[in-house]
Amino acid sequence: MSHLLEARGLRARYGNTRVLHGIDLDVDEGKVTTLLGANGAGKTTTLRALCRLMVQTSGTVTLAGSKIDALSTEQIARLGVGHVPDGRGTFMGLTTEENLRLGVSSRNNRVGADEDMARIYGYFPRLAERKRQQAGTLSGGEQQMLAIGRALMGRPRLLLLDEPSFGLAPLVVKDIFSIMRRINKEQGVSILLVEQNARLALDLADSAYLLETGRVVLSGSAAEMRNNDAVRRAYLGE
Numbered sequence: 001m002s003h004l005l006e007a008r009g010l011r012a013r014y015g016n017t018r019v020l021h022g023i024d025l026d027v028d029e030g031k032v033t034t035l036l037g038a039n040g041a042g043k044t045t046t047l048r049a050l051c052r053l054m055v056q057t058s059g060t061v062t063l064a065g066s067k068i069d070a071l072s073t074e075q076i077a078r079l080g081v082g083h084v085p086d087g088r089g090t091f092m093g094l095t096t097e098e099n100l101r102l103g104v105s106s107r108n109n110r111v112g113a114d115e116d117m118a119r120i121y122g123y124f125p126r127l128a129e130r131k132r133q134q135a136g137t138l139s140g141g142e143q144q145m146l147a148i149g150r151a152l153m154g155r156p157r158l159l160l161l162d163e164p165s166f167g168l169a170p171l172v173v174k175d176i177f178s179i180m181r182r183i184n185k186e187q188g189v190s191i192l193l194v195e196q197n198a199r200l201a202l203d204l205a206d207s208a209y210l211l212e213t214g215r216v217v218l219s220g221s222a223a224e225m226r227n228n229d230a231v232r233r234a235y236l237g238e
């Protein structure tokens, strides 16, 4: 079976600092794949390398069989790769709705944008209630919802999600993860998820990769990873 996204020998560096040392990974169409690993393992950098953001890269990346590793971040977005960065990338001085509208810019046309926005408000009713509120005054959870919503406005086939649980209260995290599950199941959007909380990530994911210092040291189905002794000890706190 061919994969929606395939990376082979992905390397990345910031200036002279080499961070990824040849990563192979696959994301299957319609599935949730997660990257696990300690702080500094290179998870965020992997997402950036896949969409060629802020980092020098080499290696091969294909999306639905077409090479994308020589394209710009913007071109990659137009092909259907939505990135929800850590820190969320929201424009704080703009309203919720203005931020959502910006998400359309990664599309080739704006047809259906109002329907897309209505669907996103359906997933995130709290955003609908705060349409005209400045994004800078939203809670952390609402800002995370907005960042995901904005990426969805680009109609991605693949969503790269960087630590959606970061700094949020457990109940808000639960809410956001259940919405991501719905978006995956109902819209068929594939997800590559970076998440510190391995338990949460493995509950959502179909398969996982474990990164250590810029290398994949283990991969498998979510169930296999959950049953792996090393993963249980180091990442599930058992």
Ligand code: ATP
Residues within 6 Å of the ligand: 014, 017, 019, 037, 038, 039, 040, 041, 042, 043, 044, 045, 046, 196
């Ligand atoms: P975390 O969960 O802490 O974000 P991570 O697994 O996502 O960790 P990365 O953020 O990808 O890890 O960082 C991998 C390595 O790259 C770290 O050693 C980090 O210090 C380094 N690094 C990240 N961004 C830069 C940068 N802009 N310039 C130089 N080095 C960087």
